[in-house]
Amino acid sequence: MSKTKFLFLSIVFLCIGYSVSAQKVTLKLQKVKLERVLSDITRQTGYIFNYSRQIINPDKIVNIHVENVDVLNVLQKLFSDGKIGYTIKEKRILLTDNSTNNISQYPSSSHLTGRIIDIQGEPIIGATVIIKGTNNGTSTDVYGNFSLKEAQKGDILEISYIGYRKQEIMIMNQKKLSITLEEDLQTLNEVVVIGYGVQKKSDITGSVASVKATELNSAPNASTTQALQGKVAGVVVQNTSGDPSGGTFIRIRGANSLTYGNDPLIIIDGVQDASISSLNPNQIESMEVLKDAAALSIYGSRGANGVILITTKNGRNERAQVSYNGFVSFDQVSKTLPWLEAKQYASLMNEAQTANNLKPLFDERDIAMMGNGTNWQDEIFRNAMSHSHNVSIGGAKKAISYFIAGGIVDKNGIMINSDFQEYSIRANLKAEATKRLTISLNAFASYSQSHKGDTEGAITSALKWSPTKSVRDADGQYVQPGGGIGPVSDYNPVGLANEITQEATISNFNMAISGEYRFTDWLKFSSLLAYKSNSRMNGWFDNQVYNNGSEEDISGSKTQSSYWSLQNTNILTFDKEWNGHHIQATAVYELFKDQYNSAQASAKGIPVGMGYQGVHFGTIIQKPWVEYSSTAMLSVMGRVNYAYKNKYLLSASFRRDGASQLADGHKYDNFSAISAGWNVAEENFMKNTKTIISELKIRASYGSVGNAAVPAYSSQMKFNPGTDANGNPTLSIAQLANENLKWERTNELNIGVDTRWWNGRLSFSAEYYNKKTTDLLMWQKVPSALGVESVLTNVGSVRNKGWEFSFGGTPVSVKNFSWNVNYSINFNSNKILALDGQSNTLISTAFDMPGLVGSFVEMVGQPMGTFLGYEYAGVWKAQEVSTAALYGAKPGDAKYTDRNKDGKINSEDIDIIGNAQPKFTYGINNTFKYRNIDINIFFQGVYGNDTYNQNRVRRESYSGGGAFPTSLVIKDHWTASHQTDIPSFTGVEYVNSSRWVEDGSYLRLKNLTIGYNLPKKLLHKTHLSQLRLYVSATNLWTITNYSGYDPEASMGKDASGAGIDRGVYPSSKSWIIGLDLTF
Helix, strand or coil: CCHHHHHHHHHHHHHHHHHHHHCEEEEEEEEEEHHHHHHHHHHHHCCEEECCCCCCCCCCEEEEEEEEEEHHHHHHHHCCCCCCEEEEECCEEEEECCCCCCCCCCCCEEEEEEEEECCCCCECCCCEEEECCCCCEEECCCCCEEEEEEEECCCEEEEECCCECCEEEECCCCCEEEEECCECCCCCCCEEECCCCEEEHHHCCCCEEEEEHHHHCCCCCCCHHHHCCCCCCCEEEEECCCCCCCCEEEEECCCCCCCCCCCCEEEECCEECCCCCCCCHHHEEEEEEECCHHHHHHHHHHHCCCEEEEEECCCCCCCCEEEEEEEEEEEEECCCCCCCCHHHHHHHHHHHHHHCCCCCCCCHHHHHHCCCCCCHHHHHECCEEEEEEEEEEEEEECCEEEEEEEEEEEEECCECCCEEEEEEEEEEEEEECCCCEEEEEEEEEEEEEEEECCHHHHHHHHCCCCCCCCCECCCCCECCCCCCCCCCCCCCHHHHHHHEEEEEEEEEEEEEEEEEEEEECCEEEEEEEEEEEEEEEEEEEECCCCCCCCHHHCEEEEEEEEEEEEEEEEEEEEEEEECCEEEEEEEEEEEEEEEEEEEEEEEECCCCCCHHHHHHHCCEECCCEEEEEEEEEEEEEEEEEEEECCCEEEEEEEEEEEECCCCCCCCEEEEEEEEEEEEHHHCHHHHHHCCCEEEEEEEEEEEEEEECCCCCCCCCCEEEEEECCCCCEEEEEEECCCCCCCCEEEEEEEEEEEEEECCCCEEEEEEEEEEEEECCEEEEECCHHHCCCEEEEECCEEEEEEEEEEEEEEEEEECCEEEEEEEEEEEEEEEEEECCCCCCEEECCCCCCCCCCCCEEEECCCCCCEEEEECEEEECCHHHHHHHHHCCCCCCCEEECCCCCCCCCCHHHCEEEEECCCCEEEEEEEEEEECCEEEEEEEEEEECCEEEECHHHHHHCCCCCCCCCCCHHHHHCCECCECCCCCCCCCCCCCCEHHHEEECCEEEEEEEEEEEECCHHHHCCCCCCEEEEEEEEEEEEEEECCCCCCCCCCCCECCECCCEECCCCCCEEEEEEEEEEEC
């Protein structure tokens, strides 16, 4: 080596030595753990210690008393026995059992090998081993072994694996390493996605909940939506229908809008308005749920109802990893409803006929010969089999990582003639073009098709049809209604299920390309360009077979629609720490553009056998419908997060959105939020409790978000084309303009406490929120002389407030056994504060049936989904004959509460008889692991909601002349000698009464899964790194007072049909066998 080079190296090491000695430390500690001393040195000097717990015992009690001395002196005093060596490189201090105190002046390359195991001695397969700051890395094989070339003395070796604590080891003279990774229970420094960036969990001041991939996959689910149910406090996932094509919706902290937009914003890999229903949970890397205004205001109008951020997987290991996840499900209806057998039905119907002075319809000799008759529920329900498969391959090679996954879902519904298939593929690619530039490509495509009959009509009819009738007559035709037995207008249940055709096909394609350029370690710029398309076809066909109709009445329709959108998101991020200060600043410029096209054709007289595809050949072509719309949005956003010594936290954000669908002068609006937090556990007075209370953070926020989820051109006047009596073209007003149409706005206050105990082993969070939505986008009635009934305007307000509690962690973790928990509960109070200013009650007619007109309303001072009706008070008894007469009734008639005490029952006595909003929802998730066996038990529940069981109305009531009831309840009808609360056969009753409103609360064993992982010692003989077999059951057990098929069933949601059960496709009870493989 030349003298010049030697002199240069000498100067460098002298400088290093001087910089180390220049760092002064003051410590006055008695009987404290070594870990505490090392932590204080780090805090005072910035030096980070690296050591192995196999060499250093951090719990060792030590005494240290030094004042204004350099780091080397402190280390010499701490390790004066000479057993522990210390090596300093840059800002790291490596503690070893080697007494060498200096780094060699002549680094040499070596071939390093090693083995990585867990605390139970099992090899960790696929762990990442990389020299920090380089691309020189590898991954462990099925034995946990790794081999790394060109490893130099003094390099930092970084070892990581999902679910384990990352380790950093300085390479000295070792040729072979044995490394033990510990499970990562400490999540204080976990980085989570917060929208347009990431942030340490301990620094977050808004309401952000993280859902681990392991929690989503703790039970088999083909749908991410269902996997999310019960996992996050404040997030309600309701399976309103068991239809195989899905009937699920998500609400975060209640519904804000009465008319438009209560669904949360779904963002997958940065692409907004993504579809979560087609996403297989096995493809998810992480999921965050943003709930309060501080977390949501950065999304402005798009975040009004909460945001779900999902990051899908990418390759990690140098060795390609192939995985398979699949299951087969055997499904059946959760329960069937009790029914009258044929003999019972005929006898009771004859009794009813006689009571009403009518001729009996069944001969007693025929009744004696009757068996059970037709069980119509058995005729339309079936045992079904479904299956789901997901295959993926992922890996990383030098500067390129990749992940490709494909999925197939094939569901046969528990109702005859209903099924669903979906095929999907996802490809994620990430490349480090240079040390500063990273480019990513994310693509997704799916195709689904569903087929079913008239499921609602079939269920409704099945619950009414007489068991004395058969499915088909002697000629093989469907038996028709009427004949004095059973309903007159409800057709054959089997015919409705088999012969009506409802089909849909959906094609999705998403592609996003993004780039990130790092100017420095603390400044970067990223840009994303995303294209998203959706094509849909809906077909409906009525072949008139079920009702023996004529060929002229064979009818159908076909609707085709397409949607595409473009998104461009540009983000500039500043992130720097110095002297205990940490500032994150983010600036965003974002553009959205979309377009929607739809065309519908319908006809009668379609040729037999052509189905809805023959709509253009019909003899009567009905009026077509064509629709086109386009919207655009422009947004700018800024956010600053500040933290001081991880104790004091502050965040502020501002966003300005512009939406094309709103009126001129109101298209743009501003949304902002501010939040603060205090990490109490970082204070000096909490130091002595640090080993117990790892985190104690108090946070508060206040901010605003908007909502403009109305159709395009909502502020403008629209016309419908038509023709007059002479065939001349005309235009009629379809929508009035509103030059003042603006944003809905939600202001929210949030206060929360987060705490973690025993190094993150357990965690607890409590939050209070209060949000008010004003300027609701609603249709306000106008004089009919204007040519329309209403105009879209900003009126009304809604409040949601409540409490959220969550508890999670690992209460027990010992050798061979662990117990993980995730409990959550949410109390939400929803109230309508104002409506359109013209009335305190708005009537919804979409879910009416005869006798129930005006029963479903929205009322000021009440939650969404209010039921109106008479309060059912039983049946007038024989001894009440005089009192009943005053009300125009007689014993055996239904009795109702005279609310205004005016001596008569009329519309003035109609009042609130129920509401669909629950008082609280909760989830209880437990996972137990013993050696290679894992057990997951998940309970989910709802309390305090009402359900309007319309299925019972015609099954249990009889007012003479109508269809006779089929429910067993009718056996207990009122008679003079048997006085009950079921009206007599001659009794009179109103349909809209509280008799049909039931408590919809339930506690359900949503899933029970038992799995077995084949021991890794056995897998060594194969190419497999994991093989897990499991059995599972869903909807296994339900505690509820609800008498219908399913307490979750609902025809609608929020302010439109929530809590109404009429012909809703019931959920299934499923038995599942599954397999998880990794190569």
